[in-house]
Amino acid sequence: MVILIDGTNSKSIKINVYKDNKLFLKKIKTNINIYEYLDKFFRKADFSKIMCIGINIGPGSFSSTRASVAYIVGLSFGSKIPVIGVSGFDILSRDKKPLILNAGRGRVYIKSEDKFLIKESSVYEEIDDNVFFSIIKERLQKKQFDSPLTLLPLYMDDL
Amino acid sequence: MNILGIETSCDDTGVAIVKDGFHIVDSLLSSQDHSITGGVVPDIASRKHMEVLPLFTCEIIRRNKDIKIDKVAVVVNPGLIPSLLVGASFSYGFATGIKVPIINMNHLLSHIYAPQMQNPSIKYPHISLLVSGGHTQIVKVLSPIKTEIIGTTLDDAAGEAFDKVARMFNLGYPGGPVVSRIAENGDENRINFPRAMDKKNNYNFSFSGLKTSVLYFIKENKDNVSKEDILASFQYAVVDILVRKTIMVARDLHCNTITISGGVAANKRLREEFLKYNDFEYYFPTIDLCSDNAITVAGLAYHYE
Numbered sequence: 001m002v003i004l005i006d007g008t009n010s011k012s013i014k015i016n017v018y019k020d021n022k023l024f025l026k027k028i029k030t031n032i033n034i035y036e037y038l039d040k041f042f043r044k045a046d047f048s049k050i051m052c053i054g055i056n057i058g059p060g061s062f063s064s065t066r067a068s069v070a071y072i073v074g075l076s077f078g079s080k081i082p083v084i085g086v087s088g089f090d091i092l093s094r095d096k097k098p099l100i101l102n103a104g105r106g107r108v109y110i111k112s113e114d115k116f117l118i119k120e121s122s123v124y125e126e127i128d129d130n131v132f133f134s135i136i137k138e139r140l141q142k143k144q145f146d147s148p149l150t151l152l153p154l155y156m157d158d159l
Numbered sequence: 160m161n162i163l164g165i166e167t168s169c170d171d172t173g174v175a176i177v178k179d180g181f182h183i184v185d186s187l188l189s190s191q192d193h194s195i196t197g198g199v200v201p202d203i204a205s206r207k208h209m210e211v212l213p214l215f216t217c218e219i220i221r222r223n224k225d226i227k228i229d230k231v232a233v234v235v236n237p238g239l240i241p242s243l244l245v246g247a248s249f250s251y252g253f254a255t256g257i258k259v260p261i262i263n264m265n266h267l268l269s270h271i272y273a274p275q276m277q278n279p280s281i282k283y284p285h286i287s288l289l290v291s292g293g294h295t296q297i298v299k300v301l302s303p304i305k306t307e308i309i310g311t312t313l314d315d316a317a318g319e320a321f322d323k324v325a326r327m328f329n330l331g332y333p334g335g336p337v338v339s340r341i342a343e344n345g346d347e348n349r350i351n352f353p354r355a356m357d358k359k360n361n362y363n364f365s366f367s368g369l370k371t372s373v374l375y376f377i378k379e380n381k382d383n384v385s386k387e388d389i390l391a392s393f394q395y396a397v398v399d400i401l402v403r404k405t406i407m408v409a410r411d412l413h414c415n416t417i418t419i420s421g422g423v424a425a426n427k428r429l430r431e432e433f434l435k436y437n438d439f440e441y442y443f444p445t446i447d448l449c450s451d452n453a454i455t456v457a458g459l460a461y462h463y464e
Contacts, residue, residue, distance in 0.1 A: 039261075076256070078256020153209065
């Protein structure tokens with residue numbers, strides 16, 4: 001079982017559970033306390049069946065990204081379940097979509113080696129769950145895990 | 160019972176293991192330097208907690224491999240929300256990871272517990288003055304986990320007033336210890352700064368007027384009165400009202416025991432002034448338990464079922 005967590009959207013938290021390479025369970029919850037919700041989910045989980053947890057480390061909402069990453073880091077360290085952190089940029093660039101993410105307040109995140117003129121925009125790109133899962137699956141097969149002791153959210157001003 | 164306590168309510172990252180509520184097994188504490196910004200920036204503090212907390216938890220577990228953690232206790236309020244969020248989120252994940260219960264803790268009760276933890280035979284009920292950079296309260300302590308608020312500040316905390324007055328003289332942050340050190344060489348009776356809400360049966364505090372009074376005094380008298388005298392007089396105005404109100408509460412509620420906690424409890428002048436009222440029994444924590452820490456969090460958690 002592989003579990004993917006995306007808490008980068010300030011309005012909702014997403015949990016996708018994959019079994020035998022297929023999406024088995026999808027949960028999206030809005031306007032909740034993130035760590036309490038994740039805790040309710042994982043307290044019921046059978047850790048022996050979880051091969052790894054993939055977490056979207058951002059960019060996104062500072063608070064919700066940090067809460068979801070911090071929770072998964074604590075869980076991974078305590079349970080020894082491997083964790084893989086992936087950025088929204090990596091997921092989108094894999095799918096060859098334009099590297100533009102909604103930063104809220106009429107702004108966008110842009111990743112590019114060329115110079116971009118950042119404009120007011122209403123562009124919004126939804127993370128493709130299947131692309132997210134395929135990245136996690138690849139890294140799982142190569143055992144490219146992240147250390148829960150050093151996994152951090154991706155902050156906009158670090159870009 | 161061994162409890163792992165976690166504290167991230169402001170800019171100190173603390174982890175500690177305490178056995179049976181009183182015996183300190185181990186502790187780690189990291190303080191951040193916010194002097195460059197003149198105060199704590201919540202987002203920066205939160206980022207630092209994300210970096211430090213997992214490493215500290217790993218280290219304390221490694222150092223105490225033979226200790227079984229029975230519960231995890233984490234401060235969830237009050238404090239800076241970005242900072243609290245990191246501590247709470249990590250702690251919930253970690254507790255679930257090691258399959259132990261999690262206990263939500265109150266930062267203020269953890270401070271108030273400090274003198275109780277270091278003096279297990281303390282009597283209840285007693286009066287506690289909690290005085291720090293973020294909080295100023297007088298509470299009646301009925302048990303380690305049960306208190307009644309008797310008085311509180313209506314604006315600035317006492318420690319906050321120290322920090323802001325320190326900034327008026329460019330003394331850096333945190334300002335409390337520097338103000339106290341300079342005040343030692345001043346005449347605390349030189350200026351009679353106002354003591355707000357200084358009426359019988361008024362158990363609340365207010366320090367913003369005092370702070371403003373100091374600001375205006377400096378503007379008008381900077382060349383006539385020394386910095387040492389201004390700071391000594393300011394410090395005494397704070398200490399005087401803190402002590403007299405606490406004594407008033409203790410007398411009105413017929414409690415002979417008084418504890419003092421929080422960062423300002425480390426202030427030497429405050430301790431001296433209390434001891435002038437020698438018809439009470441006083442308990443001060445050691446200096447290391449005056450500031451934010453995870454030791455009292457882990458200790459207090461023991462008393463919750």
